[in-house]
Amino acid sequence: MAMATSFRHGQERLSQEVVEEHQRNRIIAVVAQLVDQRGVEPSGEEIVAAARISRMSIYRLFGSKRGCIDAACLAATELLARPLRQAAASDEPWPARLEVGIDGLLEAAATDPQMAALCLVHSSGLAGAPPAAGPAAVQGALVALLAGGREAGRAAAGVGYREPPASAEVFVAAGLVAMLGHLVREGELEASAGQRGEMMQFATSQFLP
Amino acid sequence: MLAGHELDRLVGALAELRVELAPGPDAVSAAVALPRPRPGGLLDEQEEALVRELGRSLAELAAATASAHPAAVTLPATVMLGSVGGAEWVMRWTLQGEEPERLGELVPDFVYLVTLPYLDREGALAAAARSRELIEADGDGD
Numbered sequence: 001m002a003m004a005t006s007f008r009h010g011q012e013r014l015s016q017e018v019v020e021e022h023q024r025n026r027i028i029a030v031v032a033q034l035v036d037q038r039g040v041e042p043s044g045e046e047i048v049a050a051a052r053i054s055r056m057s058i059y060r061l062f063g064s065k066r067g068c069i070d071a072a073c074l075a076a077t078e079l080l081a082r083p084l085r086q087a088a089a090s091d092e093p094w095p096a097r098l099e100v101g102i103d104g105l106l107e108a109a110a111t112d113p114q115m116a117a118l119c120l121v122h123s124s125g126l127a128g129a130p131p132a133a134g135p136a137a138v139q140g141a142l143v144a145l146l147a148g149g150r151e152a153g154r155a156a157a158g159v160g161y162r163e164p165p166a167s168a169e170v171f172v173a174a175g176l177v178a179m180l181g182h183l184v185r186e187g188e189l190e191a192s193a194g195q196r197g198e199m200m201q202f203a204t205s206q207f208l209p
Numbered sequence: 210m211l212a213g214h215e216l217d218r219l220v221g222a223l224a225e226l227r228v229e230l231a232p233g234p235d236a237v238s239a240a241v242a243l244p245r246p247r248p249g250g251l252l253d254e255q256e257e258a259l260v261r262e263l264g265r266s267l268a269e270l271a272a273a274t275a276s277a278h279p280a281a282v283t284l285p286a287t288v289m290l291g292s293v294g295g296a297e298w299v300m301r302w303t304l305q306g307e308e309p310e311r312l313g314e315l316v317p318d319f320v321y322l323v324t325l326p327y328l329d330r331e332g333a334l335a336a337a338a339r340s341r342e343l344i345e346a347d348g349d350g351d
Contacts, residue, residue, distance in 0.1 A: 124248045135248070136302060162330050165318045165337070171295050174302075175322070178294025179287050201284075202291045206325060 024061050024071070027051045031072035032114040035122045041069060069126060073133035076119035079108050084141035094148035095204050101145045102176070102199050105138075109180060110189040120181040135177045142173035149207030157209040164206055172206050216259055219316050222343035223266040226320065230270070230336060231277035248301070256304050263316070264297040271323040274336075278327050292323040317341040 030051040034042035044065040048055050062068040083104025087097050109116035123134040146169040154161045165171075179199055183189050252260065271289050296319040303312050317337040325333040 121248070124251045135298065139298070162334060164330075165321050167299075167315065167318045168322070171292075171299055171318065171322045173295075174298035175291035175295025178298055179291040182287070182290055182294070195287075198285050198287045199291070202288050202326070206322070209330070 020061060023053065023057060025075075027053065027058070027061065027068060028072045028075050029114070031069060032076060032112075032118040035072075035126070036114045036117045039122065039125075041126050070130045070133070072118060073123045073126065073129045076115040076123065077133040077137045079112060079115050080105055080119055080138050081141040083108055084138070084145050088141070088145040088147070094152040095200070095208070097148070098145055098203060099196070099200055101142075102196050102203075105180065106189065106195055106199075109184060113184060113187070113189055116180075116184045116189075120177065120184050135181065138180075139170075139173045139177045142176050143169045146172055146203065146207075149204070153207040153209060161209065168206050172203050175202060215313060216262060218347045219313055219344060220262060220266045222340055222347055223263075223270055223316070223320070225343050226336065226340050227266075227270045227273045229339065230324070231273035251301050252304055256301075260297050260300045260304070263300060263319075264293055267296050267319055267323045268293045270320065271327070274324045274327040284326055288326045289323075292326060296322055313344070316344060 027047065030047060031042060034046055034050060042050075044055060044058065047058065047065070047068065051057075058065055058068050062071050084101045087101030087104060090097050090100065092100060119133065119138065120135050123129045149169070149172075150163065153164075176199055179195075179202065183195060189195070251257075268289070271293060275284070275289070299315065299319075300312060303309060303315065317340045320340040321333045321337040324336045328336065
């Protein structure tokens with residue numbers, strides 16, 4: 001009997017957590033949509049109206065409206081950075097793991113272009129957006145994924161390999177952010193095979209002979 | 210933040226390098242056509258103007274290098290967008306960082322990045338080294 005009661009309470013708690021997670025995700029999606037439509041930070045009233053929730057829900061789920069915007073920026077960044085981290089941690093040789101990461105990045109952005117735009121296009125313009133969010137965070141994940149490019153270049157060219165500048169990984173990662181940001185802004189994320197090829201060509205040419 | 214005369218020195222060195230690498234064609238129109246968005250909120254107006262000015266010079270250098278090497282025209286425009294856009298992002302993060310005055314030191318690396326798609330590695334490294342010489346020579350004359 002006690003076990004049955006505990007099980008029921010567990011189910012209720014789980015159910016409550018699932019509902020809150022669903023609400024959080026819905027509100028975050030609404031924030032991304034509003035920011036993408038208007039290019040500026042939405043007011044609390046606008047979020048409440050578009051998400052069809054009470055103002056209290058924002059405070060209960062995020063602590064404040066600022067917390068809500070921050071959570072949306074962080075979630076948008078995580079959407080793009082996660083496939084890059086996963087690819088960087090894989091056992092694939094370079095540049096195959098770079099290709100896996102760029103594929104994952106393009107797929108994530110194409111799956112949710114408004115979240116991609118929130119991260120790459122809009123977050124830097126939102127007052128007080130968290131430092132862990134935005135293009136710089138995606139660039140950081142790309143730098144980690146580009147590690148291995150020099151080694152692959154040395155292996156391919158042998159002793160005659162000319163090292164790129166020390167900052168090449170940082171520049172190439174920033175370039176990939178610029179290319180993806182352009183695709184997101186222009187709504188051109190569909191033809192991902194060609195886009196992957198162009199991004200791969202840009203990145204590998206800096207390291208491989 | 211760079212002083213105005215420092216910016217002029219860097220832009221002047223890049224213009225000189227552009228003429229050395231590609232004396233004939235005028236690359237300004239190709240560079241102007243390159244989409245270069247301004248992310249809001251990162252920098253103040255003066256800093257963003259600096260990024261735009263240096264970015265424009267790099268775009269002109271890239272376009273001139275591409276036009277001087279006909280094989281390079283097969284490269285998609287997004288390659289130039291990546292190299293110039295990437296350099297502009299690095300400029301913004303440098304200006305936001307703890308040592309914004311070091312931006313000038315990065316210019317030879319920017320030159321390498323934007324010319325490599327159109328030159329071989331030796332050529333891009335040589336262009337970067339030449340830009341360093343031009344910047345230093347101009348600085349000695351101040």
